[in-house]
Amino acid sequence: MTDKKNILHMDQITMQFGGVVAVNGLTLDVNEHEIVALIGPNGAGKTTAFNCVTGIYQPTYGSVSFQGEVILADTPQGKMRRLYAGDVTPASLTPVHKTPDQVTKLGIARTFQNIRLFGNLTVFDNVLIAKHMRAKQNVFSATLRLNHKEEQRMRDESMELLQMQGLAHLKDEIASSLPYGLQRRLEIARALATNPSLLLLDEPAAGMNPQETQELTDFIRQIRDDYHLTIFMIEHHMDLVMQISDRIYVLDFGKLIAQGVPDEIQNNPKVIEAYLGVSDNVDD
Amino acid sequence: MKNITKSKNNLYSLGALVLLLGFLAFLQSDTAGYSYQISILERSAIYAVVAVSMNLLTGFTGLFSLGQAGFMAIGAYIVAIFTIPVEARASVYYVSGISPVLANIQLPIPVALLLGGLASAALAALIGIPVLRLKSDYLAIATLGFSEIIRAFIAAPMFDTITNGSYGLKNIPGFSSIFTVFGLAALCIVLMVLLIHSSYGRAFKAIREDEIAAQSMGLNLFRYKELSFVISSFFTGVGGGMLAMFMRSIDSKTFQVSLTYDILLIVVLGGIGSVTGSVLGAFLVTSGRELLRFFDDPLVIGGVSIPLFRSGFRMVIFSILLMVVVLFYRRGIMGDKEFSWDGLFGLIRRLPDRLKKRKTSSAAPGEGGLKQ
Structure with missing residues (x-):
């Protein structure tokens, strides 16, 4: 994990809407040529985290760097200073706000959970x-x-x-x-047309049957190799995630509860608890 | 096979163009005799320019603006102020006199038209900064407000020495022939069509389709909205200048909100997102109004005068016709399609079948109802 070049670094990203902390102190890294998955139950804040990377949202606190350059950074200001409810104590950061089109120009492309062709x-x-x-x-x-x-x-x-x-x-x-299925594929093709170095896929297998999901698995690997991409994706299909991810981050209620290679995640009691809602007596 | 159809269609287009030019030449040969028809056609052509420019904004970029009358007013007044012959100015500005700065500046007509367009575009760029952050209805209301502000400024007594206030401007030089009007209108429309089919036109359409997706394709929303707004206003300003030359005399009342509604009507009737629809709409609406004029004349049948037939009745009929068109063609005459010969011939071929179908299954739902 360490010898590869870092592509995306999210540092203590906190996104708060009013009183709701959707993403709470998320720190993660995506390295060159990796496939990294962000998983978590519904409403865990996965898409919000994506929107913080692409500049659709300006994070309340924290910073995002892409290939070593800070693309988004902020610290609670004005009313938010009083309302701030994140776990991380905010340090002062110089605000940087790249708009989504500037982020795309730098080489981050994305697809959407609900297809936006x-x-x-x-x-x-x-x-x-x-x-x-x-x-x-x-x-x-x-x-x-x-x-x-x-x-x-x-x-x-x-x-x-x-x-x-x-x-x-x-x-x-x-x-x-x-x-x-073809609309999803077209959306990926359209994202590739912007010549990205990092591709964000928001639930690429949503609504697909097992066979289509299997095809998608191969497809994602193939485009990573063909276009020398790094892929960061949100996905619910565990087969797909476990098969192709190099590393996995697990988010629950906005907080990172686990990270590691697929085997570690599969056996992590916290992850099983978050997904199955078991509070006691976790079988090992 | 494809090439043959293409060259065949080009031949049809050439034929239609020759026919149109011949018709215009025929009208031009007797300007006194056909002055009524000429004036209808000229007005239609000018409205077509403005309608296409509004369509560029509404139909292709998805920005619903109602500022057309204001931008037309700017173009019209610039053209009027700079083209009224210097010797005629004393008689035009007979109340407050003309500002000494402007008194001796007279520009050639093409330069004045260009200046009118540029002035409109410049103002649009300025107005665009605050208003283009608004969406849909709010944008419409804001631009409508600006349009009225422009009109109020023009009519304001403080600017009497420039705009001649509520007295208006007259003695504006007219067009030398109907060819000038049609040529100029065609040039404007062709330029806009070229823009729409260029890479920039595609960017505009992307913004219309989905702003968030457009942004994630690297398009700066504000920049492209502003660009579309400025270009649209440029051509609206040129159209306004042409209207001033067509009318020969203008005042601030010419550019009331009702003018914007006329243009909106043309765009909606022709089809939002169709250039040929807007052109067709401009000619249909403008000439339709005139053709219905006989409803305004008193009608006497068998010695009994029908009470409905009096001044203003044609607008009632016109409105009913509009409602009928909108009911049957919910997306305007052309929808968002463009005119093509294949489409026209296809329609003619299908017409008998469709009529038969209507008769046999009158209870069937309208065909527009099932489409998404």
């Missing part, structure tokens, strides 16, 4: 939009078609990506008309 646009356009961010053009050159080389490059790259993901034959279909 551009529903009325074609499969091809969905991927093509992700290429816009890094294109060298401006609104005049694009309107007057002076950017045709750049436009062609964007189209070629998108087409290549769709081919690799086996979606090329569906390129002119309207995204929302695809079957559920």
Whole structure:
């Protein structure tokens, strides 16, 4: 775990909404080329933690660094100073707030728990939009078609990506008309189109049957190797998580209750308790 | 096969264009005789520009703004102020006189139109900073408010030496021919269509579809909303300038909220998210109003005068027709599709079948009801 390069470091992240502490002093690391899973019962604060990484939420306290650069940092201010109910005593941090688009530009891409495709646009356009961010053009050159080389490059790259993901034959279909499994796959393809180095997957197997889940397992491994990615994911399917994760973090009521390799997690009494709701007499 | 259909369709388009140009040339040959028809068509073309620019914002970026009249007013007044012939200005500003700064500046018409558009765009950029943080209805209300503020400023007595206050501006040079109006309108619309089909247009559509997903694709929401708002306002301003030249005399009442509603009506009727729909809507609404004019004239059947037929009745009929259209075409005439020859021929081919179906199963639910 130590010799690999650190990609993502979350330091004492606390996210408080009013009086509710959704994430409480979460510290975790994701290293290069790893597949790390964040698991926990419903409402444990997993998606909130993701939203803190991508800049959709500004954490109440704590900092997030990506490839050594601080992308988000804050300390309770104003009314929050009085309301603050996190476990960690806040030290003073210089606030940094990168917006979601800036975070994406740095190389963090994500998918969503409830699929967020551009529903009325074609499969091809969905991927093509992700290429816009890094294109060298401006609104005049694009309107007057002076950017045709750049436009062609964007189209070629998108087409290549769709081919690799086996979606090329569906390129002119309207995204929302695809079957559920393919929509998930398209969402991953679209995230890959932003050329990320870290990919966040929010419940990629939600709503999938065992066979689809197995396919997804192979698929995630494959894209990690093909695109030299680091993957950080939230998942409920324990088969999937135990099979592919290098390390697992377990969250319950916003707090980290366990971390380690899959075998350690499977036998951790605290984890079993959180999942099964057993309070006494935990069988070992 | 595909190429053959494509070249065939291009041929149809060329034919339609030649036909249109021929028709315009025919009208142009007798401007005095056809002045009524010409004025309807010119107004339609100008409204089409504004409607497409509103569609760029509402239909393609998903921002519902109601500031069109205000931005048109800016374009119109800039064009008017800078193009009224210097020698005619004394008679225009006969009440308070003209500000000495402006008295001797006269710009060529294209420069004035461009300046009108740029002024609108600049103001939009400024207004956009606070209002584009709002969403849906709130954005509409805020832009509506700004539009009224602009109108109030124009009518304010303090600016009499610039805008001539409530007396309005007249002697604005008109268009030399109907070709100028149509050419200019076509240029504006083509530029907007090119934008919509470019990478930036795709970014706008992404924001319309899902803001959070668009953000996570690396699009800065504010930047792209502002861009769309500024570009839309630029063309709205140019459209306003063209309206000033078309009307030859303007005052602040020209740019009341009802003008915005007219444009909104065109956009909704044509189909939100369809450029051809907006163009079609502009011509249908503008000419429809005029064609129904006979409802305003007294009607006498067998010596009995029908009491309903009097001034204003055509607007009742017009409103009923609108309701009928909206009921049957819930998403406007074109929906969010664009016009295509294949679509048109397909519709003609299917028409007999559809009519038959209607008759046989009159109790069947409307076809729009089942679609998502």
